[in-house]
Amino acid sequence: MRDYYTPGEIAERFDLTLDTLRYYEKAGLLRRVDRSPNGHRRYRADDVELLNMIRCLRDTDMPIARLRDFAELVREGDHTIPSRLDVLQSHQRRLDERIAEMRRCQAAIQHKIDYYLGVLAERTPEKVKETS
Structure with missing residues (x-):
């Protein structure tokens, strides 16, 4: 370096x-x-x-x-390493919680996508024309 x-x-x-x-x-x-x-x-x-x-x-x-x-x-300096570790571990916990929440949201979004794809798959060509 x-x-x-x-x-x-x-x-x-x-x-x-x-x-x-x-x-x-x-x-x-x-x-x-x-x-x-x-x-x-x-x-x-x-x-x-x-x-x-x-x-x-x-x-x-x-x-x-x-x-x-x-x-x-x-x-x-190095004497603050325990305090730095506390800061990083606290941030890591908040980040883990945020990632878990995002995964829950992602699953809800995927569920809605799957639902809409199912609705579209069930439509017949005539019904699609009627709604157009």
Whole structure:
């Protein structure tokens, strides 16, 4: 892994806009970004690792405030690992519940699709013409 990455490289790698990347910085999800000798923003390898987890958590609907807390724990060092584990396990439980609910909804939708397909299969060509 390289030492530094440009904002463009990070945006492309994580499929983010540069505005979203700046928002993550301003929201406190990333530490203060380094600057190259010519003044351009650049990200460290550990920023990339943290951003990978932030994107995963954000994509699974973790609120920004909770993400900020998690990022701060990461920046504070290894002594916060038990707290980080609590955050991740709590999020995992919420995610498991959400996935279960989505599966229930998916089953209800599939049931309705099957019902409508059955209704259509029972129609004769004459009935189809009458309803057209």
